[in-house]
Amino acid sequence: MTRVRHQRLCILSRQRSLYSTARLVEAAAALGASPIVMDTLRCTMVVGPGGSTLLYRGVAVEGLTAVIPRVGTSVTAYGMQVVNHLDSMGVPVVNRASSISRSRDKVRSLQLLAAGGVAVPRTVMAADTAHIVRLVEAVGGLPCIIKLLRGTQGVGVMLATTMTEARTIVDTFTSLGQQICLQEFIAESRGRDVRALVVGDRVVGAMRRQAKAGEFRSNLHRGGEGSPVSLDPVYREVAVKAAKLIGLDICGVDMLEGKDGPSVMELNSSPGFEGLERATKQDVASEMVKYALELAKRPRVG
DSSP states (O other): OOOOOSOEEEEEOSOTTSHHHHHHHHHHHHTTOEEEEEOGGGEEEEEETTEEEEEETTEEOOOOOEEEEOOOGGGHHHHHHHHHHHHHTTOOBSSOHHHHHHHHSHHHHHHHHHHTTOOOOOEEOOSOOSOHHHHHHHTTSSSEEEEETTOOTTTTEEEEOSHHHHHHHHHHHHHTTOOEEEEEOOGGGTTEEEEEEEETTEEEEEEEEEOOTTOOOOOGGGTOEEEEOOOOHHHHHHHHHHHHHHTOSEEEEEEEEETTEEEEEEEESSOOOHHHHHHHOOOHHHHHHHHHHHHTTSOOOO
């Protein structure tokens, strides 16, 4: 195994004990790099006439080789500022803030994917939800999916099988001030999807996620089960293309298996990979670390 030395890899994460964070630390150390975990909310950004600096718990941070952001949705706003700050300091960042932001806006990411020629489920977003029948018709009729624009891990994703259910779900979300979208329900993929983990220009691991009995959401956090899958080349190409269109170096790409081929649901810029590593027995963490350290050697663009 090729070893790299004298490199300081920063992992932005709220908790060092999280599986994905702990595995990145382990992989970095095994490759000879020095892993540093920094809690995003303990980072202080300083901008002045002499340039930008970053303090961590009051101490200036220097000499970072690269950064892998693991920014959770609960700290997205501040996390994006920290990622931007490190980027402005010239530190190579795996997944820039603008790309993370695009991936977390479900409709915006689908707009970019569709414009780039990637198949996506029919999706509708509307401020005026009075004509629910027309919105449902626009995504192919019932049943349909109704989801929060910035939900994660299956939270805020509902299945409406009747018009009454659709109206109730939409009214409940909007009364709470939440932005929602309606999405086509692809029957042949009911309760299952494919998660491909993209690192750079390739898929380093993939699994099929199957929902538990009585559940249509296949997320492992909702009780779904993952099993390894050897992806068809078409699925690999679509996953890598989707990541590039959103601008993500590392991401999880969730695809539905439709009769006409893969349809990309969404991209996760901070994908958990515990389930993937356990299902596939692959060392995903090392692939991520090696990519981050290689990124640091490339000429800076933009």
